[in-house]
Structures are given as C-alpha cells and as structure tokens.
Amino acid sequence: MLTFLLRRLLIAIPLLIAASFIVFLVVSNFPGDPCAEQIKYKTPEAMEACRSALNLDGPFLERYGRYLGRAAQLDFGHDVYNDRLQVGDELKKRFPATAELAIIALLIAYLIGTWVGTRSAIRPGTWIDAVGQVLSLGGISIPVFWLGMILIAIFGVELRWLPFEGWSDTTIAGEGYYHTRWWLFEPLFRLDFGIFLTALKHILLPAVALSTIPLATITRMTRSSMLEELGKDYVTTARAKGLTERRVVKRHVRRNALIPIITITGLQLGTLLSGAVLTERVFSWPGLGTYMIDAALRVNHSVLMGCMLLFVVTFVLVNLVVDLLYGVIDPRIRHSRS
C-alpha cells in the first residue's frame, strides 16, 4: 500500500516537470512585453532592472531552469504588474474558494447524476429516462458562462431567491468571524449552521452552473454502467432468490456499477477546473479561475505559470485519491494490490 502510494507520488514529479516545461514554453512565446507596458519612462536601466526582476532576460532554457529552481522552493515569483503580490501567497489564498466551489459542484453532480442515471437505467424509456437524456445533452452543450448568466437573471434578478453578491467573508458572516479562508466549511466545522446556510446560499448559483459539466457525464455513465450490470447473470440469480427489486439494485447492481462512475467523477475534476475559469468570472468568484483568466488577458507570466502548476498538482492528487477509492469500493482490487 505504502509503496504504491510512494510510487504514484514519484510519478507526479516528471509529470510536473514536463507540464511546467510546456506551459513555460507557451507563456514565454506570448506576444508583448510587460516591462514596456508598465514603465512609462523607458530608460535602458529601468527596462533591464524590470526584465531581470521578472525573469525575462537570458536564453529560454536558462530562464526555465531559474524558474524551476525557485518553484522547487515554492517561490513562484511575484505578480508581473504588482510586485507586492507573491504568486505563491495568492494561490494559497484563492485555493479554498475554488476548492469549495468545485467540491459542491461535484457533489451536486454526483448526487443528481447517479440518482437520475439509476432511475433511467431501471426504467428505460420512461419520463425519468427522458429527463436524464435532456440533462446530459444539455449539460454537454450549454456553455457554463451562458448558463451562469441565465441563472443570475432568473434566480438572482427576477425571483430574488438567491444572493449573488460575490464570495467574501463580509457578505457571509461579517468582519472578524473567520479564522481561515474556507468560508463554507469553517462554519460547518464550528457547527454554526446559520452561517453555513448563508454561505451555502451564496455558493449555490455558481455551483449549480458549474455542476452541469460533470452532471452530464455522470448521468450517462451511471445509466450505461447500470444497464450493463442489470443484464448480467447474477442479477437474474438475485431476482430468482426472491429479493425485492430495490434490494437487487441497491445491494448488488449499484455497487458493481460504481467503479466506472467513481473513475469518471474523479476525471471530471479536470474539466471542472477549466469550467471554473468561466464560472468564476461570471460570478466574480475570488478563486483561481478568475486569477488565471485575468492573468491570461494581461499576459501575466508568473501568475499563469503558478496557476497551471497548481492545477496539474491538484489533478494528479485527485487521481491518486480515486485510485485509492477503488480499493475501498472493490475488495478484489485491494487484495490484488497487496
């Protein structure tokens, strides 16, 4: 078990180096000169000082090496346009907002997706199956930023059921309440359900918008996986034993169908992170997505690099967790590993 974990973590290192190389290559070839833009009086000395401070001087490989050396010590440099902001600090600060949004979105998608998927597999051709089809088709084809706008227009502006005033400690609990930046989960851990509920209301609209991406895939995967299992011999056996249909589905079929569903749910986190970029911008969410898109629009090298690396790390870790989950769900996998 431990060697497995260690091996998987070690694989992540070359992966990170390769990913950082590609990203660095792309970002370095962006058109534009951040120093020329921000310095109004461009003396050669000022330009040189700026270039060296931003790691823009020297041949490509030398700059990449310098970046990698610093990144290994968790120094990602400072914001190209604001030397007060350390990229590492900002990533740490913004991570909880994106993580909470992604977790809630994935939770919504998983709960609704598996429920609808199971129902439509049990009764193919009924209305619930039709709903499932529409959900997955819609989820795949509707752009999240558009859906976000529509959700705002309906639930925020017309019906006024949910707030969309942004994600900030002062809008949820007031100044001085929080000790961490986990604005949704901290009140939960403090058993402060009133504030948790307020936070939940604030996160619901963006989370619903974001959840449509994984929702589609999870619904379809659940449906086909359940259908496949339902046709197997052991189901007939279980039914022949006189088990109720409910018990057959819950105890036998669903467990077996769960493996591909869990895999696809884990993999969805990648699309969720890129979807967060769009959703966060629409809802002005102070997370990594907003940070990254602003950086891309302004050619903010250091911020882009930092965000991409963090995304890669998150993705690798989540896949690791998914692999570990297999063992929990399916004892056969656990045994074959040890």
Place this chain on the structure above:
Amino acid sequence: MRHLWLLLLVVPLVTVGCGTESDSEAPTALKVVLSHGANSRPYLPWPGDVAKQVAGDLEDAGFEVEIRKEPWSAYIPSVTSGRHQLALLGWSPDLPDTDNYLVPLLHSDSSEIGSANNISFYRNPEFDKLLDEARLPHTREERHALYEKAVRMVFRDVPMVPLIYADRRVAFRKGFAPLQTEWVTHPLIRRVKEAPSDTLVFLRGADSNSLDPGDVTDGESSKVIEQVFDRIVRYVPGTQDVEPALATSWTKNDDHTVWTFQIREGVTFHDGTKLDGAAVATTFERMRDPKHPYHFPDGKWDNWKGSFQRLIKKVEVGSHPMEVVFRCNHAAPGFFLHMLAMFGCSIISPAAMEKHGADIRINPVGTGAFKFVKWDSGNEIHLTRNENYWDGPPKIKDVYFRIAPDATVRADRLIAGSGADLIDNLGPDTIPQLEKTDSVVVSKLPQSSFCYLAMNCLKAPFDNPKVREAVAYAINKKNLIRLAYRGYAKPALVPTLPSFLGFPKDLKDRPHDPEKAKALLREAGYAVE
C-alpha cells in the same frame, strides 16, 4: 487521456502565440494596416467593433484595410515605438486643461520612438511654439487664443482623426444623493448627504494596484485613493475651478516661481499624526528626491515624472510650521493649482510611511473622509467613516469596493439590489435596462476621455497630408457612434473638449464624403476607382 484537458488549453494558447509579427509595408496600392488593442477601455468599450466600422468606411473610400488586433501589453509597445500605420487609441486627461490634451498627444517632445504618447509622430515646430507659449502665465483669454490657433493647425494638418468624446456614466441605487464627482475624479462618497443605508458597495471591474498615491496612475487605484486622502486644493463640484482644501489660502510671487500655501489648522491623519507643513513638504519631496528615505526603490513615480519633474525645484516648510513653499525652476503654468488637485498629490501621513515603509501601498493613511480598514486582494477593500473629518464626517459609515469584471453582471447586481449600490464603466448595452429600472439612477459624469484614430506621419502613405485628409473625409462618425457605441458618445471635432480653453466654437467638421476622399487620394497619386 487524463491530460487531454491540458492539451486543450495549450493548443489555443500556441495559436495565439504565433499570430502577429509580419510588418510588411505595402508601397504600391493603398493597402494599410489598422491596429487596435484587444482590451476594452472607457473610450473603446468594443474595440473590435470600432475597428471594423472604421475599416469599412476606409474601404468605401478606396483603401484596402487589414485589421490587426493585439493584446494590450503588445499593442502599447508597438504603437509607442511607431510600428503601426493606423492605430485606435484614446486619452483621459489628468487636468481640465487643453495643455493636457495637446502636449502629450501632439507635441514633438512626446514623440520619441519607444516612449511616444504622440503616436501620430506629428512634429510641427510652429505648433510646439504655441503650446510652449501657452504654458507661461498669461490671462485666460490669451491662452484661449493660443490654443485655438494650435487646435486649428491640428485640424488643418490632420495627424489624427478625433472620433468620439466618450460618455462617462455611473449607476447607483435610488436614494443615494448626490453622487457627485469633482472634475476628473470618480464619485466622491463623502459628498453623499442622503442614503437609504449606512453601507455603500462600490462594484467595479477590477482590483486596485496600489493605494500609495505617489506611485499609481490607474483608475481602479485612484477611485479608492480619492476617498482616503485629501489634496491641498480641490475642485468645486461641477466646475473646473479650484478651492481650498488642506490649504486655506495661498500667495505667489510676481513671476509665478514661488508659491506659498497656508495649511489648515487642527487636521489630523487617520493614525493621529497632526497635519502640518512638514507633512505636505514630505509628500512632495519623497516623489522629487530619489535619495529621500520614502522614495521607495520599486516605485515608478509616473505622476511626478509626467507633471512636476521639470517644474519643481524644491518643496519646503515656510517661515512657520503651517506654511509650505513650492519653489519652481521656471514660471508655473496657469494650471498649476489644477495640478495640485490631482489624486497623485494626495497628502500622506509621514508617520505611516516611517512605520510601514514601502508597504504604505497596502496601508494607506491620509486625512480623508474615510479610513482604510482592510484589503483582501482580488476581492474587496473596506473603508470606514472618519468621525473627525475636518469637513464634517460623511453620512455613509462603511464603504466596500468589490469586483465584478463583467459589465452585465455589475448591472444585474445593481438591479437585483444584491451586493451593489454603485457601479461604473457601464456597458453600453446595459444602459437601457438600467435606465428602465425604478430602483436605479443612471448619472452622467463630466465628459473627459476621447477616442481617436492616429495616423503615423512617419510612414507611407500617411506621410502625405492629402491621404490623411482623405481618411478624415472617409470616416462616418455618426454611423460609428450608432453602431459601435450604441449611441452613447458624441462626435469629436478636435483633440480637446468643448468645455476647455481653445475649443474653436465656429469650426465645422469635415462632412462624411467618400467621393471627396477618393478625389484626394487621386491627387496624392494613388489609383482608386
């Protein structure tokens, strides 16, 4: 499979990365390149639409136009070094004075390759002489006459086509009144006398860069700085006149080189430090003197370099502690007091600079109506009422600056009353809906910025005045405003505002006339059908 998403991100980035960079000039036909920045600006809400409209007009007059869109960070270096032929750009002045339009945009001093603001590269010694003369302390009428002469010269030589004067609007929740601005400022929350709540949320498009007034030039920073700090003089709301603020009175010597200000008694900074002449002198000296302990080495000091560097010799405490003396190298221009009313001249607590060092930019301490509380970067800035404000404490207690990059979302939030009391940079397509909403007031601010089409006079074919004039005849400003600005702009005539000195009241613009444009091109030796 699992890294496919990364590829998906990388591929579009690579294609963006190798897009531009072919700068071939077309010597024969009338092939021209029209460049514009990709990012929207107050005077260019949809730069692509404006570019398409202008290009269409030019093609009707016989040009062949290629539109080149560049990210802002590549566009600015490209135009300041004169790599463009035609370029769309705008200008928002810092002072209500024609000087602040004509000198940066058209004086030959501003046309140095690599750092030019004068991206038409218009170099006319006769024109320069008029501007230099108008800077000397003349009467208003004399300055008006000089500027009018200069402006007519620009109209004749056509180094640029002024396109539009941009409308600047804010929208706010009904009940907040009045939301006034001083001349070039953003809405001043201290002037609000009636309010439905004691909290105000100012929802804007982006975060501030820094709250050190000496070291920033961007609007998102200045709209916070203006609430926290005061200047020694300020504008009378709704006018271009200056009135006392932290200074109560002033005198000048006969040749306008020594200005003496009496500083207001009994004012304290938010940290309890007493305001005196030394604090005022320190605020200016730290910008002027590179060896000053508060001249923090990573600062860019663009405000100072742009306005005061050549003018001011020294700022020092006068004959008593509440007196400040500005000593100038040459006669201060007629708009010297206006320069002192700019947000860059905000008076900072010297004790706070001593305490925080360069981190004063995240811990601003002034004398203003609102005290700084907290800045959560990328998300929120919180200010609270200064109960001891010298001009009477403001009505509003807490001010939150929050961010929504999308103009539609800003409008939605204000309409829903969900986390926005005041929004700015309205998207032209959101204005009709905001105006229809009962709970919202849309208010026009004084016009200040304008958008123009610069023609690079150093490059063919625009080194030929006939071709430049043809462009002026080719562009249909009325259509441009209707289609690319949704009607929210006014046609521009010359590079200064109608309310400023030197605006020629009787000058008529060239009509939209493609045939005349073609005729001019033929005169210039180009074969157009």
